[in-house]
Amino acid sequence: MQAGKSPGPTVRQTLRRYRKRVSESKPAVLSLSAADLEAWLIANGAPTYRRRQLSGWIARGAASFEEMHDIPKPLRTALDRQFRLTSLRTVATTQADRGLTSKTLYELDGGHSVEAVVMRYADRSTLCISSQAGCPIGCPFCATGKFPFGRNLKAHEIVEQAMDAVRLLAGESRRLTHVVFMGMGEPMANYQAVVESVRHLAGTDLLGISPRRIVVSTSGLIPRIEQLGGEQLPVTLAISLHAARDELRDVLVPINRKYPLEKLITASQGYAEKTGRRVSYEWVLLAGVNDTERDAKELGRLLRRKLAHVNLIPFNPVEDTPYRAPDRAAIRHFKELVESQGLNVTVRDTRGRDADAACGQLHERVMRERTVAQAARVQGA
Template identity: 40%
Template sequence: MSNNIFGMFIEEIAAVVHPYGLPKYSAGQIAKWMYQDGVYDFKDMTNISKKHRALLTEHFVIHSVTARAVEQSSDGKTSKYLLEFHDGMAVETVLMRQHYGNSVCISTQVGCAMGCVFCASTLNGVSRNLTGGEMLAQVLFINKVLQQEGSAVNTIVIMGSGEPLANYDNVLNFIKLCHAEYSLHLSYRGITLSTSGLVPEINRLAAEGLPLTLSISLHASNNELRSLLMPINNRYSLPEVMAAGDFYAEQTGRRVTYEYILIADLNDKIEHAKELAILMRGRLANVNLIPVNPVIERGLLRPDSKTIQHFEKILLERRINVTVRREMGTDIRAACGQLRNKVLNDN
């Protein structure tokens, strides 16, 4: 059975090819071909000898991704892809062309087990974790798309389907691989990781010493409401999550973003805004208000623009750093899980 080499660090590549007589420096050549040049056939790696290319072809494979479905927003700024892996499993990856550069939102699991009531990713549960290589393959697929436009990926958001910290080791490998010189050589500061609030893993990530931007899905201003929206809150309560966020900010010096999905008649009231302001007071933090992407299966609707503006105004008046997320891709079901569910249901 051939060994998949895609997703390995250069040291790992060197170790697995060494028994076949390849020199140590060939690991760097292979890594550059795969991660920087987008070449996934050993036969096309022309600076490696024909003999060694034949050995690589005989004993190794390079697993990448193929596009199973794609949707483009009407304004041309958002592209959503359903990308399929070698085993037939598929996840969503979203390209967002922002004024400050190109951002890619990647998935870390096939599906999700968190059960948040506002999310389509969790409707069918979780099938499996993705490897670090499968996460990187999503970014490199988008890079190829952008290269045709004379551009490239500038930032990565680990905010697609799945709970990243439930797949901790693979996600960390992916992040470090993105940072490697022979891969994307992307700054850690250009990577944002979003979590529903796995407290032990947030603390573990804080100890890694990486200046990532941490984004915590809050979505409620009190413990009772958060438990209603997010079952994970029954395991790690709101006070515990906030303490973990404070620890992350203290350890990294990085401002934590707290995401708050605004859902009509559920968490968008004046009292919720006031509670949220009290919760955020004195913290090294931002609040990102997100009008919910309507999910048909969930029956949840977004508030009207007046309600959103009033909610933001209450926070601003109390000196809370707050932004309202600029909507992208609403017309193509860009929320996590929506395209995948549509394709699965159609089949």
């Protein structure tokens, strides 16, 4: 090989890329609207009620069209020839908490990747779902923001994360009961796809999850908060607050410079009044940064007599950031300080510390390993 030139792709790599291009040329079946899928069925000589059968199988966690035994074999073959059951490709998985938490990294069409986390509890199973590949907000304590922003997910790519969780949980005799849009990305920056995916998740054709069991988080995009209040979707709104004074929040949540706290709280409470739903205010606890008595008093002044709940989240350490998690005693003390301000407070059950389960961490690890492996191949060529 000539000096200065990187090695070309191997035969195996070339074949893999070819198969990937062929696969991506087939649309995912969930990318079709109900009307479009019914039109395809009619064109293929099938009655439109087959769409409901197909949706039922997907909702029950079918892993292939071939499993759908009450759909005629020729139609199953045609579906498999024309469509993919999902556009997501699993890249890596991790487990933690004695199998109660599992995280999956998916590759999207085009090469970007996103994460989803399934958390199992005694009374429910919750999916933490991604809405963007990367995040444009750039919060300095978040692993997702360390990488360049990729793209918005399409509605079907968001729903497909839930369908994969359904398949996983079905094998454990569990069902998906709750969805939180707290994975990679800023949901309100991908507004239309997020709202469309919520309607699909809540629709009786698929999962029928009550919107009241779906949480949509935002760092504070006020116009979209106001728009969501008019959608007649009573989801829980979660505000990624993290600070109760603009000076600090400008640093921790940079979009605060555009949408400062006073306007954000006004918009959030407007949502609460329209929907009757209490707003959840998320507060990642950073030792020595936002866990002081001053922070608790400022939070009390900001939210007192509001339809609000404060959710304290112990920081999941992220490499190459200056932040660290407070110890248990400090967390307990801060909770008591906030409660003394007359606010409702809980401390989130932190899951998956040993499974790269903080937002963006599995993606970060896999991308770092790929970079190291690629550099080693180039050096050894």
